[in-house]
Structures are given as C-alpha cells and as structure tokens.
C-alpha cells in the first residue's frame with residue numbers, strides 16, 4: 001500500500017468509529033434553540049466536502065441524517081433565518097446568537113513551540129510553534145500546520161472563558177441561563193449567548209462589543225487612570241466595584257498586588273523593585289489596593305497598570321463574533337480533528353472540568369503505525385513521543401492520532 | 416407634559432406626532448391655499464438646512480411649525496439627491512440636539528423614552544459622579560455607529576449590568592444620531608405619488624441642492640492614488656464621499672496621507688467638499704497646516720498602523736498590511752516607489 005492509501009484506510013477507520021458512536025449516541029446531540037430556523041452544515045470524510053444550507057425541524061430528522069451520512073464535523077448557524085435552505089442572499093436573516101470562540105491558536109503559550117509544528121509546502125523546511133509569515137529558506141508563503149492539544153493550553157483557554165463569562169454577566173447584564181459554554185473538542189471553548197438582547201445586533205455593534213472585551217481603543221486618560229492615583233481626586237475612589245474597564249483594571253491590580261506569587265509577578269515582566277515593594281506591602285498592611293497605589297511612583301504605576309490591562313483583556317477570535325452568518329460546531333457531536341466530543345459544560349463546573357478526560361468517546365483498542373507524534377495526554381494517560389512505531393493503543397488515543405494524520409492502521413495479515 | 420412651545424421646538428416627538436395625527440392632514444391638502452403657510456415654512460426649513468446647516472425654530476404659530484417638519488421630511492423624500500438628504504437630516508438633527516442639551520435632564524429623559532423607546536433611567540442623586548443617565552448598551556451601540564472619537568467607544572465607558580453611564584449633553588448627542596437616522600430613513604423613498612401641484616416645489620429644492628451640495632465628488636482626480644491606498648484610507652474616503660463624518664484622527668490620517676502621497680492642496684480641499692459637514696475655510700487651514708505651509712513648517716505624516724488600530728481607523732487590513740507598520744509604506748510598495756534612502760518596508764516576524 002502506498003502512503004496515501006494507508007491514510008485513506010486511517011480515515012475509514014475513524015469514519016467507522018464515528019458511525020458506531022452516532023448509532024449509539026444519537027440522543028446526546030443537543031439541537032440548538034429554534035432549530036428549524038437554523039442552517040446546518042456537515043463536513044464529510046471525503047476530503048474537504050462541505051454540505052451546507054440544510055435544515056431540520058426535528059431532532060430525530062437531524063439524528064437520522066447524521067447516521068446516514070456520518071460527517072466528520074457538524075455545524076449549525078448562530079443565525080436564525082426565514083428560509084435556512086435558500087442560497088445565502090435569500091435566506092432572510094432574522095437574527096443571530098452572540099458567539100465567541102476561545103482557542104489556543106490565538107493565545108500565546110510557551111508550550112506551543114514544543115507541541116505545534118509547521119512545514120513549508122514548497123521546500124519542506126519545518127519548525128516549532130506558529131509558521132512564520134514567509135519561509136526563511138525559500139520565501140514561500142504556504143505551510144502545513146500540525147497542532148496538538150495540551151493541558152497547559154487548555155488551562156489558558158479556560159481562564160479566558162471564565163473571564164469572558166464574568167464580563168458578559170457583570171458588564172453586559174447577561175443572565176446565567178443565557179450563557180451556553182461548550183468545549184470545542186479540540187483546543188478551546190465556544191460560548192453562545194442565546195438572548196433577545198443580542199439577537200438583532202449587526203456586525204458593527206458586535207465589533208464594538210468585541211473591542212470592549214479585548215480592550216481595543218482603551219484610553220487611560222478618558223478613564224481617569226493615566227497618572228498615579230494619589231494625584232487625582234477621582235482616582236482616589238478607584239475601586240474594584242467601578243463599572244466598566246476601571247473596575248476591570250482595579251480587579252487585575254488587586255490580583256497582582258494581593259495574590260500573585262513572586263514567580264508569576266516576574267513573568268509579567270515587572271521590575272525587581274516593584275515586585276519587592278508588592279511583597280513587602282502584602283506582608284504589612286496589604287488589605288486593599290488603594291493603600292498601595294496611593295504613593296506609588298509614576299513609573300511603577302505605568303508598569304502595573306499596563307500589566308493589569310493585559311491581564312484583563314479577553315483573548316477571543318474576533319472574526320467569529322462579528323460574522324453574523326457564522327457556522328459553529330454543534331454540541332454533542334464529534335470533532336473530526338480529534339475524535340473528542342464537543343461537550344456542553346456547566347459554567348460552575350468549569351474549574352473542575354477536564355476536557356482531555358471527560359470528552360473521550362471511544363472504547364476498546366486499535367493497532368496503528370505512528371509516523372510521528374509529540375508527547376500527548378488523553379483519557380487521563382500520557383503517551384509518546386512516538387516515531388515510526390507500531391503500537392496497540394486505547395481507541396481514543398489511536399483515533400486522535402489517526403485524525404491528526406500522524407498514524408495509519410496496521411493491517412493484520414490475512415492468514 | 417410638554418408645552419405648546421416644546422412641540423414647536425421638538426416636532427419629532429411622540430407628542431408632536433400625535434398632535435399632527437389629530438389634524439388629519441393629507442398630502443393633497445398641502446396644495447390647497449388654506450394650508451399653504453405649512454408648505455412655505457417646510458420649504459424654508461429645507462432651504463435654511465441646505466444653505467446654513469441649521470434650522471431655527473419659529474414659535475409664533477405652533478400649528479404651522481409642528482406640521483412643517485414632517486412636511487419638509489416628506490418633501491425631501493421626493494428630492495433626487497442623496498447628499499442633500501443627508502445634509503438636511505444633519506442640519507435638522509443638529510439643531511434639535513443643540514436646543515435639547517440646554518434642557519433639564521427630565522425632559523431629555525422623557526423624549527428618549529417616549530419618542531424613541533430607549534431603555535434609559537436616571538442615575539440616583541447620590542451616585543452621580545460620572546453621568547446623569549443609564550442607557551441600555553443596545554441603544555447606545557446603535558447610536559454611536561457614526562461617532563468615531565475614542566470617548567464614545569464602549570471600552571472607555573462605565574458599563575455595568577447592561578447599562579452605560581451618560582452625561583446629559585452626551586444623551587442629547589445620541590438623540591441627534593437617532594433623529595438623523597430616522598429622518599434619513601423617512602426621506603429614502605416617497606410614500607405616495609407626487610401631486611402635480613408640488614412638482615415645482617421639488618424642482619426648486621433640487622436646483623438649490625445642486626448648487627449647495629456638489630453631486631460630483633472630485634474622486635476622479637485622485638483615482639490613481641486611491642487605487643493604491645491601504646484599506647483604512649479607502650474606508651475613510653468611502654465614508655466621506657457617502658456623506659459620513661470622520662473622527663478627528665480619521666480626518667488627520669486621511670489629509671496627511673493624501674499630502675504625503677503627493678496630492679495638491681486644492682485637490683484635497685476640493686475632495687473634502689463632498690463631506691456633508693464641510694467647512695471650506697477650516698479644511699483649507701488644516702490642509703495647509705498638515706502640509707507644512709502654516710505653523711510649524713513641518714510636514715506631518717499619518718499615524719502608524721498601531722495607532723490607527725487603537726483608534727478604530729484600521730479597517731479590514733489585507734495581506735500587504737500584515738507586512739507593514741505604516742500606511743505610507745503600503746502605498747509606496749503598491750506604486751513600486753522605493754527609492755534608495757527611503758524607508759524600507761518592515762517585515763513582521
């Protein structure tokens with residue numbers, strides 16, 4: 001068998017597993033509110049084929065369709081339409097949920113240099129982390145990327161998700177029940193807000209909300225925070241309860257001054273003297289931030305406030321939120337990049353939620369040949385690194401490698 | 416309760432509309448001798464709006480004054496000149512808001528609520544340090560669409576529980592946006608066929624509009640420069656030529672960009688003429704200042720991409736944008752004009 005055929009066999013094995021999963025778990029699929037007004041889209045195992053503009057009125061219809069086609073990935077529109085099956089310009093948009101995509105792809109983590117790789121399509125030069133703008137060797141601009149899930153990246157995504165939810169509730173007045181939090185089945189979380197308030201906002205308004213969350217256009221002067229607070233009467237009342245970004249910055253400062261250890265403080269890039277004065281303050285009186293910032297010098301103030309702003313920004317994929325026709329992964333379905341379940345998470349369970357364990361979908365074992373894989377974790381176990389070996393692995397680990405295209409099935413000899 | 420005087424000064428309010436509804440006026444009536452004063456006053460509103468950028472209220476006959484506003488709006492819907500429609504809407508709404516900002520907060524609050532259905536409430540007496548009102552972010556967002564200064568960005572606003580804090584003057588400014596939008600909406604398409612007798616009126620408004628608002632924007636002379644401009648500059652030009660307003664920094668970025676791209680001063684001034692709030696003298700002064708003919712004698716260059724991003728001027732950056740840090744670099748690469756000794760494009764790594 002040539003290489004292409006081996007990988008096709010891998011895709012077939014994944015598809016068979018997906019088929020079996022959907023046969024048994026049709027009822028796990030949670031269709032969105034007003035499903036009849038949504039467009040559904042399906043990515044098929046046949047390379048790159050996308051079925052779009054589908055609609056379903058009943059969960060059972062959708063289940064049947066999924067079982068019959070066995071797609072690798074299943075999406076639905078955040079938008080509501082009069083006629084979801086019509087071509088884009090004649091669908092009749094009536095509104096859209098407010099959606100957010102938090103993905104390790106957009107978060108700077110050190111570990112990505114280890115577990116993510118790129119390869120220049122033209123000359124084969126490769127490296128760790130994100131691909132460069134142009135290939136250092138041949139100036140090519142096309143790359144193939146391989147990304148991996150890792151605990152550290154997922155923890156970062158979790159922090160971003162809770163920051164976002166806190167903001168939606170605290171600043172935008174969203175109700176707890178309107179926030180749907182979903183693990184994407186790969187490297188992040190999706191947050192869908194199903195609320196009348198956001199439903200008919202256009203792209204421009206959504207962009208403004210995104211700017212708010214990411215702190216774009218923030219002006220410390222307008223917020224009355226551009227100088228050491230000791231010098232201004234308004235800033236004297238600067239507290240964690242202030243509305244908007246003032247409060248957010250105050251809460252970050254509180255985090256920095258009252259709770260962060262020496263090491264993370266160093267990571268923030270604060271000067272040594274600043275860190276020492278923070279620790280000192282904490283030892284003595286340290287109850288609230290106002291005492292500390294009252295007699296801080298200008299340079300320190302600048303540094304602290306700068307870090308506080310960085311901490312308070314939410315890291316989201318800004319394009320997803322402003323696109324009012326976006327398709328988003330349907331919770332309860334499998335992710336074709338990993339074989340993990342895209343799963344609904346209770347907001348209050350988020351801190352304890354273990355995405356690499358609780359979303360595993362397959363049982364049994366598979367024997368595969370692994371071409372190359374870094375060390376990775378799934379189902380509560382660690383595996384690898386691997387290089388050109390045959391292995392018998394639990395099905396969820398084997399499927400992950402097959403999905404990533406790093407392995408293919410070992411064909412048992414026909415006796 | 417609003418006074419008779421208020422109806423005349425704010426003829427867009429729900430109360431004024433109710434008052435007009437009770438009169439039971441139809442478009443055909445306007446051509447009759449009896450209602451003629453309304454038509455005359457409506458035309459006067461439009462003329463003043465197009466030539467002086469404001470509309471001064473006349474309070475001696477409330478009936479005429481109140482009805483003349485919707486009549487003027489209706490007349491504008493027959494006028495075949497988009498820019499004139501914008502100009503009219505801008506002048507009316509600006510004049511209303513200038514009056515409104517002098518009013519007590521309760522009155523502003525009532526108009527916002529009853530006429531526009533805003534979800535707005537007063538901030539309790541004791542907590543008033545940063546604002547007078549709390550406005551739901553939804554109506555806030557709809558009405559800041561054309562306001563580009565940083566102080567309007569939601570990011571720089573006290574926001575809690577879905578409500579934005581606003582000062583009274585700011586509320587008046589947002590009401591201006593709301594009225595302007597509504598007038599524009601109503602002038603888009605006429606509701607009925609134009610009665611024979613009104614045709615001359617419309618013709619004469621159109622004639623006035625043609626002389627006071629240039630319908631032909633001098634974009635042609637810039638064609639080359641515009642074609643190779645970065646997306647942000649194109650967007651600014653687009654906004655301006657469709658009668659929109661630019662923020663201070665947007666205006667500065669555009670003018671300094673054009674100056675540095677080698678556009679002539681008259682060309683730039685001519686170009687700004689198409690803006691609905693064009694002030695020739697001011698624009699001339701700015702252009703001369705930026706090009707270094709006035710004041711400090713230093714030629715200004717546009718802000719860096721980073722700055723433009725912060726101020727929301729950067730818009731839909733394309734692939735070339737990924738490689739540059741300054742809009743002028745973009746332009747120079749596009750026109751292939753990288754002479755020795757000039758700034759080289761910086762690559763982001």
Ligand code: SF4
Pocket residue numbers: 645646647648719720721723724728729730731732733736737740741742745
């Ligand atoms: S990246 Fe720079 S040049 Fe490109 S659109 Fe943004 S501001 Fe303009």
Ligand SMILES: [Zn+2]
Pocket residue numbers: 120121122123124125135136137138139140
């Ligand atoms: Zn290469």
Ligand SMILES: [Zn+2]
Pocket residue numbers: 109111112115149150151152153154
């Ligand atoms: Zn990682």
